[in-house]
Amino acid sequence: MNNSKKLIGMYEAMLDTLGPSHWWPGDSPFEIAIGAILTQNTNWKNVEKAIGNLKEHNLLTPQALYALDSDKLAELIRPAGYYNIKTRRIRNFLSFLKSEAEFDLLQLKNHSLDELRPKILAVNGIGPETADSILLYALDFPTFVVDAYTARMMNRHGLVHEDIDYHELQALFVDALPENVSVYNEYHALIVRVGKDWCKKKKGLCESCPLQPFLD
DNA sequence: ATCCGGTGCA
DNA sequence: TGCACGGGAT
CATH class of the missing domain: 1.10.340.30 (Hypothetical protein; domain 2)
Known part of the structure; x- marks a missing residue:
């Protein structure tokens, strides 16, 4: 599976199992x-x-x-x-x-x-x-946010080195996804949710993870 | 004890 | 490349 299809597949899997994130919390x-x-x-x-x-x-x-x-x-x-x-x-x-x-x-x-x-x-x-x-x-600009969760998750899926540069990691997603504010918004939110609850720092809970089907 | 929606500076 | 910054939750 090529990179774009895989990243889109991961997005759909997370959205299907977790539902929309309604990010960013805040009144203004x-x-x-x-x-x-x-x-x-x-x-x-x-x-x-x-x-x-x-x-x-x-x-x-x-x-x-x-x-x-x-x-x-x-x-x-x-x-x-x-x-x-x-x-x-x-x-x-x-x-x-x-x-x-x-x-x-x-x-x-x-x-x-x-x-x-x-x-x-x-x-x-x-x-x-x-x-x-x-x-x-x-501000609703179409720029993709990556973070430590993103690097960890992508690394555990064998897609990047753990200490990949911010903009390199970002480019991976930008190149794979349609330039769409809603997709960028939801994708990062889903990664954070998965990072908090499954792809934890010490030991990932891969067996129950929404992204388990994408492990090798 | 360990980790957290990172960043700037030596 | 290391290192300081720091309270709060598990």
């Missing part, structure tokens, strides 16, 4: 963008606490967060871990949002994907995965 594009920064190498449950704290204080708007002291912000996002560095990263993103789009995330959609992605990547603290997550899940 801005909440999704902040969540993308907060969830860097961090369990989503911890991110939810941090976002809950911000909501509770009515601070989940660009203007309110921008006006907030670093110390206050750090304390509120503390449950998400790495709170000092993430405070800096959020503030970097807010400065970018102010200068580039008058605090209006949707104004970023006036750019093409190809010119916007490098601009977001230039923000210190926003790497390729966070940038693509914001572009896809907050």
Whole structure:
């Protein structure tokens, strides 16, 4: 089976067994963008606490967060871990949002994907995965998100080396799939769900995995 | 003890 | 290529 058919087959298998994911959880594009920064190498449950704290204080708007002291912000996002560095990263993103789009995330959609992605990547603290997550899940741009789960899952299926470069891994999916926001959205979400519940770090639960039929 | 929707810096 | 960043859940 060629690569494209295999990747499409895996997608269909996951969707059939797990159902749609309804990603990204969040009430607004801005909440999704902040969540993308907060969830860097961090369990989503911890991110939810941090976002809950911000909501509770009515601070989940660009203007309110921008006006907030670093110390206050750090304390509120503390449950998400790495709170000092993430405070800096959020503030970097807010400065970018102010200068580039008058605090209006949707104004970023006036750019093409190809010119916007490098601009977001230039923000210190926003790497390729966070940038693509914001572009896809907050702004509906057709860019495919890959992550540690993706590399692990693909590696265990013998398709890539474990430490494959981000953009190489991404290209594998882009080349195999139709350029479609809904498919990109759902595919990454399904991989994360499979990664959490079956393709675990220590020992994969391959026998019961939705992707078991695709193992060799 | 181990892991988590990573990233930047030496 | 290593390493720091970090609280919370299992």
